[in-house]
Amino acid sequence: MHFFSDDKMASEITLFEDANEEFLTCSICKDIFKHPKQLKCMHNFCQDCLQPLMNEATSRKIKCPLCREEVELTVDTVADLEDNIFLSHLCELFLVANLNTVDVLCSFCSEALNEENASRCIDCSDNLCDKCAKTHTLTCLTRNHQVILMSELKTETLVRKSREGNVKIPCQKHSNNHLEYFCQTCQVPVCLGCTVVDHVRQNGHDLINLNDGPTKEKFKEQITEQLNKLEEIIPSFEKHIDIANETEKCLIKSLEKTKNDIRDTAKSLIDEIEAHTKSLIEKVDKKAEAIQKSLEHHREAAEIRVKSSTKINQFARNLCKHGLNSEIMSSAKDLLRRMKELQEGNMKDLEGTGELCFVRQDEFKFGVVKECKIIERDEYNLLEYYTEKAMAVGNIVKRGPNWPTGYDNYDNNGYNGQNTIQSIQRNGPNDIRATVYFQSGFNMECKMNPGDYWLQPSNTFANYQRRLKCYAEHFMKVGDEVKRGLNWPLGSNDSYDERGQKSGKITQVNQTQTGTTVTVDFGAPDNQTFECPMYNGCYYLLPLQNSFPLIDWVEF
Incomplete structure (x- = not known):
């Protein structure tokens, strides 16, 4: 920020351009620092702004509002925190340089100052109105001080003198003394009183004058060295910001899709x-209807039995009581038979109680929400990973992407056979050989060095398949170079890649709910393209150069 006119002279300094308003603004109150206090993390805040943090602290620790680092307090009050003298002086000069936009008061009578009536004592850094400026030059203690108009405080010489006027910094332990020495043993500035009490030369403390030029330059060199190192790693922090931004974009996009x-x-x-509810209700209605009919039939049968038994009982009693011998003798046979039938013909008990209930089952599973997590990260491409970590004796293998010419009869033209690894010799990362017994009856020593890869697995071993699946679902992109992979279809498809000897480039990736289908251009001479599935074990293609992290979906 520029505070002076565009036609300022070359002698004017750039102090106010470096120490601009943003540099001098407290991040809490968003105003120019007032009594700036410095925390151990080297962040600065106004004294009054830190007071609420001190009041809220339950222990002797507060969290820095900027870096969130916990800072342990070694003092009891905010006023006892370390002053940032450098910021205090710059803030004062900033206010002086901006009299027309900020309020600056006379250090003695508190009159509001402006460029027309304001002066500044370079020796004691007091801001003075016209009246107090005249008095300041007349007292015996200050009559030799240099008092200038604030409007003139715009040249390098005068600003430097004004800064030097503030050089006397009071000692926090001895308020009546100023800092005059630097204890090289303790690496702190001290006053004359400190050299007598805590920093005594006779006790081994190495003291030098604060104005010692070489020492100041040494510290400036150390600070500059660390500053350069810090500036070198700032781009890595910025890269992490970019990663966070990209991840946030992915989050926002996937969040809406997940919600949908x-x-x-x-x-x-x-x-x-x-x-399902409608179907269950229909079933329960039919069941209830069937039970209802059964109940009605059972009740009707019981009612008939009751009526029959009652009528026969009444007839039998009257017959026995009032009937003639001939009447009794003629009805007795049939009456006894019927009464016996009623006694022996007991009704069957009803099945069930007539009670229905609904029993809940886990038939409808709503699903869960998962998050994509990187569970392993390495620099291997798929065949490097298989060679280094997964290839073992007994593996079923077939022709790889760099199968040498003239050996087609060994592996049945690259189809899924029963070719078995007999032995593996790992002489080093660039010399790995596997002896294979081929289904055709031949034994052959095959290279598996970077760039050779005569073999690839015929079966999709669990972890290897996970990597192929991860590549197909998350990392496959247009432009990837590929060759024949696992489950390459039999027959005329051989012509597309010359039986595993030719690579192609992906021209299109089509992601669907069922999986990934890609289009590959195998180039000249026919510029043939072939649509290849990459899902459910049908991994027709194998990436040649791609390395990528293995990711998984985890429930949170």
Whole structure:
């Protein structure tokens, strides 16, 4: 920020350009520092702004509002925190240089100052109105001080003199003394009183004058060296910011998609539940209807039995009581038979109690939400990973992407056979050989060095398949160079890649719900393209150069 006119002279310094308003602004109150206090993390805040943090602290620690680092307090009050004298002086000069936009008061009578009536004592750094400036030059203690108009405080010489006027910094331990020495043993500035009490030369403390030029330059060199190192690593922090921004974009995009998927799933489940509800209600209605009919039939049969038994009982009693011998003798046979039938014909008990209930089952599973996590990161491409970590004796293998010419009869033209690794010799990272017994009856020593890869697994071993799946779902992109991979289809498809000897480039990647289908251009002479699936074990392609982290979806 420039505070002076565009036609300022070359002698004017750039102090106010470096120490601009942003540099001198407290990040809490957003105003120019007032009594700036410095925390151990080297961040500065106004004394009054730190007071609430001190009041809220439950222990002798506060969190820096900027870096969130916990700073342990060695003092009891905010006023006892270390002053940042450098910032205090710069803030004072900033206010002086901006009289027309900020309020600056006379150090003695508190009159508001402006460029027309304001002066400054370079020797004691007091701001003075016209009246107090005249008095200041008349007293015996200050009559030799240099008092200038603030409007003239715009040249390098005068600003430097004004800065030097503030050079007397009071000692925090001995308030009546100023800092005059630097204890090289303790690496702190001290006053004359400190050299008598805590920093005594006779006790081994090495003291030098604060104005010692070589010592100041040594510290400036050390600070500059560390500053350069810090500036070198700032781009790495910025890179992490970029990564965070990209991750946030991915989060926002995937968040909306995930919400929509949840809503769609919920809707489909609601429709399915409603259909299932309707079906259950229909079933329970039919069941209840059948039970109701059974109850009615049972009740009707019981009522008939009651009526029959009652009528026969009444007839039998009257017959026995009032009937003639001939009447009794003629009815007795049939009456006894019927009464016996009623006694022996007991009704069957009803099955069930007539009670229905709904039993909940885990038939409808709503699903869970998962987060993509990197579980392993390395620099291997897929065949390097197989060679270094997964290849073992007994593996079933087939022709790899760099199978040498003239050996087609060894592996049945590269189809999925039963070619078995007999032995592996790992002489070093660039000399790995495997002896293979081929289904055709031949034994052959095959290279598996970087760039050779005569072999690739015929079966999709669990971890190897996970890597292929991870590549297909998350990292496959247009431009990737590929060759024949696992489960390459039999037959006429051999012509596309000359039986594993030719690579192609992906021209299109189509992600669907069922998986990934890619289009590969195998180039001249026919510029043939072939659509290849890369899902559910049908990994028709193998990336040649790609290395990528292995990721997984974990429930949170």
